[in-house]
Amino acid sequence: MFFCSNCGAEVVEKIPAGDSRLRHICERCDTIHYQNPKIVAGCLPVWEDRLLLCRRAIEPRFGLWTLPAGFMENGESTEQAAARETLEEACAEVVDLALYGVFSIPHINQVYMMFRACLASGNFSPGEETLETRLFSEHEIPWEQLAFPVVRRTLERYYQDLKGDGFPVHVEDILRHPPRRAGGAL
Amino acid sequence: MFFCSNCGAEVVEKIPAGDSRLRHICERCDTIHYQNPKIVAGCLPVWEDRLLLCRRAIEPRFGLWTLPAGFMENGESTEQAAARETLEEACAEVVDLALYGVFSIPHINQVYMMFRACLASGNFSPGEETLETRLFSEHEIPWEQLAFPVVRRTLERYYQDLKGDGFPVHVEDILRHPPRRAGGAL
Numbered sequence: 001m002f003f004c005s006n007c008g009a010e011v012v013e014k015i016p017a018g019d020s021r022l023r024h025i026c027e028r029c030d031t032i033h034y035q036n037p038k039i040v041a042g043c044l045p046v047w048e049d050r051l052l053l054c055r056r057a058i059e060p061r062f063g064l065w066t067l068p069a070g071f072m073e074n075g076e077s078t079e080q081a082a083a084r085e086t087l088e089e090a091c092a093e094v095v096d097l098a099l100y101g102v103f104s105i106p107h108i109n110q111v112y113m114m115f116r117a118c119l120a121s122g123n124f125s126p127g128e129e130t131l132e133t134r135l136f137s138e139h140e141i142p143w144e145q146l147a148f149p150v151v152r153r154t155l156e157r158y159y160q161d162l163k164g165d166g167f168p169v170h171v172e173d174i175l176r177h178p179p180r181r182a183g184g185a186l
Numbered sequence: 187m188f189f190c191s192n193c194g195a196e197v198v199e200k201i202p203a204g205d206s207r208l209r210h211i212c213e214r215c216d217t218i219h220y221q222n223p224k225i226v227a228g229c230l231p232v233w234e235d236r237l238l239l240c241r242r243a244i245e246p247r248f249g250l251w252t253l254p255a256g257f258m259e260n261g262e263s264t265e266q267a268a269a270r271e272t273l274e275e276a277c278a279e280v281v282d283l284a285l286y287g288v289f290s291i292p293h294i295n296q297v298y299m300m301f302r303a304c305l306a307s308g309n310f311s312p313g314e315e316t317l318e319t320r321l322f323s324e325h326e327i328p329w330e331q332l333a334f335p336v337v338r339r340t341l342e343r344y345y346q347d348l349k350g351d352g353f354p355v356h357v358e359d360i361l362r363h364p365p366r367r368a369g370g371a372l
Contacts, residue, residue, distance in 0.1 A: 001191045005219070008189035008196070018314060021259065033191070036224045037258050039297060072223050073207065077290035077359045078297060099288060099357045102299070104263035111225060111264060113288070128204060169355040171285045173263045 006031045037109040041081035042069020044158055045094050047119040050135035051155070053142075054089050057131040061147035067154060068092070069112065082115045090133045092124035099169050101157060103150050107176045112150045116158075116167060138162075149174050192217045223295040227267035228255020230344055231280050233305040236321035237341070239328075240275050243317040247333035253340060254278070255298065268301045276319045278310035285355050287343060289336050293362045298336045302344075302353060324348075335360050 004011050004026035011024040016032055024033040044067055045052040053065045068089040072081035079097045086094050094117035101114040124133045136142075138159055146152045153174060161167050190197050190212035197210040202218055210219040230253055231238040239251045254275040258267035265283045272280050280303035287300040310319045322328075324345055332338050339360060347353045 003189055003191050003194035005187045005189050005191045005197075008194050010194070011191075034257065035260055037260055037262075038222045039225065071220065072297075074221055074223055074295040075292050076223075077292055078288060079290075079357070080292075099355060102264060102285060102288075104265075106261050106263055106266075109260040111258075169285060171265070 001033060001035075004029060004031055005033065035109075037104075037111055039072040039078065039081070040069050040110050040112045041072045041078050041085060041115070042067050042112065043082050043086045043094050043097070043115050043117040044100060044154060045086055045090070045092055045117050045119050045124075047122060047135055050137050051141075051158075052090055052092060052119060052124055052133060052135055054126070054130040055132040055134075056129065056147055057126070058129045063131065064145050064147035065142050066147040066151050067114065069114070072113075078113050079115060082113070082117070086117070087127075089127045089130050090124045091127055092133070093120040094118060095120050098167070100167060101154050101170045101172070103153060103170075103172055103174050105150065105174045112154075114150075114154050187219060187221075190215060190217055191219065221295075223290075223297055225258040225264065225267070226255050226296050226298045227258045227264050227271060227301070228253050228298065229268050229272045229280050229283070229301050229303040230286060230340060231272055231276070231278055231303050231305050231310075233308060233321055236323050237327075237344075238276055238278060238305060238310055238319060238321055240312070240316045241318040241320075242315065242333055243312070244315045249317065250331050250333035251328050252333040252337050253300065255300070258299075264299050265301060268299065268303070272303070273313075275313045275316050276310045277313055278319070279306040280304060281306050284353070286353060287340050287356045287358070289339060289356075289358055289360050291336065291360045298340075300336075300340050 001024045007029040009028035011026050013022050014025050068086040070085040097115040097117045100116045103112040126133050157170050187210045193215040195214035197212050199208050200211050241251050254272040256271040269280050283301040283303045286302045289298040312319050343356050
């Protein structure tokens, strides 16, 4: 951010009075421009015993597999955002959404909110940002070709819970460098 | 938003190619300025059988009671944000945070993420944005002087669940006009 979106003057970086963080401030119109994390909402779409994944037709991670997810828009709820993204990326209608994972990713200022959901029908096809949509059984999941760590984490939790007796809501952080045991090998 | 924060030119409102929503666009540097919902993170701080509320020293809703909560910052997790806000507003340290409510409020582009939490000690006092901090038993809750509908909803769910056998994660929307029964009285 270089210019004030309110008046067009150059902004400076300063800590406002009563605050403790550097903000972009306009000294002409006195606007403080806060920047906050964004929500990425998405689904784990289930059809019988398989999950629907999408192969990305856009950067980053072109060609890799992901769960349908994207930035929540103003004016919608988290569930609406997750269902809309699934419709846009996989042309698939989902029902019975249940919050499943809240994953904070502090180093990229994102919070993923992933919902378990049922495909309303067996119908799906690639949306504009998708090369290919496909249902996967557990043993078919392309673990080495997943687009993002949060997709891997969501799928890992899902298959763990599937063997247990329920689906708790997972609230976890995904950090840039996974902690390693002190002095230990990888 | 009137000016491009990247180059300072005036922005226009247009639907970008491949998009379906009006965005602020800079036709000089081709930047699309997306606007997205913000996360408000907060706590339901418990001490023995009482809850800690804060009376607001700032607008909006100056003088009314709220749960400690505020805008999540870049670089933190949702739990860190909730704990930080509790420290800032009530000078209270919380532990054992457990996600309790995800409340989408589409008409103001906010998602509240409320955590049940335990006060680490009986110590608390008003922060800079707070007039007064106090522990309330259920029958003392100032229902008619709560600052926001989301505070009421969180407290209502909490006292309902407290009489049951657990605390599920509530995922709900808070709409501007609560639906009324067709033809019914208020």
